[in-house]
Amino acid sequence: MAHSASHDTQQTKKATASGWIGSTLEYYDFFIYATAASLIFPQLFFPSADPTTAIIASLATYGVGYVARPIGAFVLGHWGDTLGRKRVLVACMFLMGFSTIGVGLLPTYEQVGLLAPALLVVMRLIQGFAVAGEISGASSMILEHAPFGRRGFYASFTLQGVQAGQILAAAVFLPLAHYMPKDDFNSWGWRIPFLLSFIVIIVGYVIRREVEETPAFAEELREGEVPKAPFVQAITESWRDMLRVVCMALMNVIPVVTTIFGAAYAVQPGYGIGFEKDVYLWIPVLGNIVAVLVIPFVGRLSDRIGRRPPIIVGALASGALSFVYLYAISIHNVPLAIAMSILMWGIVYQGYNAVFPSFYPELFPTRTRVSAMAISQNLGTLVTAMLPAVFTAMAPPGAANIPTTVGAITFGITVLAALAAWSARETHRVAMHDLGNRDAVPMDRAEYERLRLQSAAMR
Numbered sequence: 028m029a030h031s032a033s034h035d036t037q038q039t040k041k042a043t044a045s046g047w048i049g050s051t052l053e054y055y056d057f058f059i060y061a062t063a064a065s066l067i068f069p070q071l072f073f074p075s076a077d078p079t080t081a082i083i084a085s086l087a088t089y090g091v092g093y094v095a096r097p098i099g100a101f102v103l104g105h106w107g108d109t110l111g112r113k114r115v116l117v118a119c120m121f122l123m124g125f126s127t128i129g130v131g132l133l134p135t136y137e138q139v140g141l142l143a144p145a146l147l148v149v150m151r152l153i154q155g156f157a158v159a160g161e162i163s164g165a166s167s168m169i170l171e172h173a174p175f176g177r178r179g180f181y182a183s184f185t186l187q188g189v190q191a192g193q194i195l196a197a198a199v200f201l202p203l204a205h206y207m208p209k210d211d212f213n214s215w216g217w218r219i220p221f222l223l224s225f226i227v228i229i230v231g232y233v234i235r236r237e238v239e240e241t242p243a244f245a246e247e248l249r250e251g252e253v254p255k256a257p258f259v260q261a262i263t264e265s266w267r268d269m270l271r272v273v274c275m276a277l278m279n280v281i282p283v284v285t286t287i288f289g290a291a292y293a294v295q296p297g298y299g300i301g302f303e304k305d306v307y308l309w310i311p312v313l314g315n316i317v318a319v320l321v322i323p324f325v326g327r328l329s330d331r332i333g334r335r336p337p338i339i340v341g342a343l344a345s346g347a348l349s350f351v352y353l354y355a356i357s358i359h360n361v362p363l364a365i366a367m368s369i370l371m372w373g374i375v376y377q378g379y380n381a382v383f384p385s386f387y388p389e390l391f392p393t394r395t396r397v398s399a400m401a402i403s404q405n406l407g408t409l410v411t412a413m414l415p416a417v418f419t420a421m422a423p424p425g426a427a428n429i430p431t432t433v434g435a436i437t438f439g440i441t442v443l444a445a446l447a448a449w450s451a452r453e454t455h456r457v458a459m460h461d462l463g464n465r466d467a468v469p470m471d472r473a474e475y476e477r478l479r480l481q482s483a484a485m486r
Contacts, residue, residue, distance in 0.1 A: 054163075071217075098159075103397075123154060123157035456475045
């Protein structure tokens with residue numbers, strides 16, 4: 028029994044490390060591409076006669092990744108529910124890693140003409156495809172390996188990897204862009220962050236090949252319950268919970284307000300604010316450093332008080348703080364703006380961010396878990412990708428109503444997410460084999476606490 032417990036603990040840790048490294052790779056790649064699309068790609072991959080058109084085209088290649096996500100969610104979710112969690116995660120890692128390395132090896136427009144932006148779009152489509160299966164697959168794998176009573180704590184490391192990936196990207200990309208001679212950076216230095224993905228692929232593969240398939244999925248295989256069409260079954264059996272996840276995934280509005288619209292509002296001359304760009308480059312870094320520290324504590328808290336309370340409080344509080352954050356920008360108060368962004372995004376938002384990797388997969392049965400989570404979460408995220416354009420249309424540059432209008436839209440979205448969480452059933456005390464069953468009876472609180480503490484003591 029002791030050997031079995033030790034083996035299970037080792038597998039839990041390996042699965043958690045696997046999810047962490049995969050998320051780190053995913054968002055390292057995401058961040059360096061976003062940065063390069065703004066700083067360097069317009070000059071390298073598009074005709075230089077019209078700089079404005081080049082910038083728009085470059086940023087469009089960034090947005091193309093979101094187009095591929097629903098397709099990736101469908102295909103990779105299907106693989107995860109029919110072939111297994113481990114296989115789909117290895118596939119995601121190789122697709123993401125090698126497409127990112129591919130970007131670093133691409134010829135420029137000057138060298139091959141229109142083939143350069145065409146290849147860039149292909150690489151970005153592959154990245155978006157791969158991203159769609161990573162978090163749902165990693166969250167499901169960690170959840171299904173985690174001991175009862177500690178699923179929230181272990182699954183939260185999936186999102187800690189997301190924040191760590193962005194910190195790693197900033198640590199690699201920003202110093203190169205700042206300190207390297209401009210000509211050297213433009214000719215070859217920008218390729219370094221993309222090529223370094225090779226190291227992460229090797230580390231990630233070594234970790235992921237050591238993780239066994241999850242006991243829950245293995246049981247499905249033994250009993251012949253693996254569905255032929257998990258997406259269809261998910262829609263038939265779990266459409267209500269999928270709709271809830273779509274609504275809760277709209278919480279991505281908070282990082283959109285903080286790092287995309289908020290930064291543009293602060294630094295773009297057209298808005299009349301004129302903050303220094305260097306200041307706002309540090310907001311994602313500082314927010315992510317704080318988030319890395321906060322996430323495991325919130326995940327552990329959700330194992331004690333449930334999944335819904337942190338999500339509801341995090342949604343409503345971060346939505347309310349968006350008013351203060353945007354107001355601080357409007358009155359040119361840099362310290363208050365930075366403090367509010369860190370509080371709103373780095374701390375309060377983590378009530379949602381740290382908990383959804385356990386809550387979402389717990390809403391669905393093993394046989395359709397990856398498909399249901401991947402498709403519904405990516406649909407919600409896709410909607411938030413359009414929000415910067417909505418915000419700009421509702422509150423254009425120079426308008427006096429920007430903090431109230433954008434804050435009201437943001438708060439309204441977070442209220443919708445909170446209502447979706449409130450309407451869902453609590454899952455933290457439900458046994459693994461009963462997850463996804465709307466009629467499942469949660470374990471008695473006293474017995475649950477005993478098992479949770481016993482599991483923590485065996486760590």
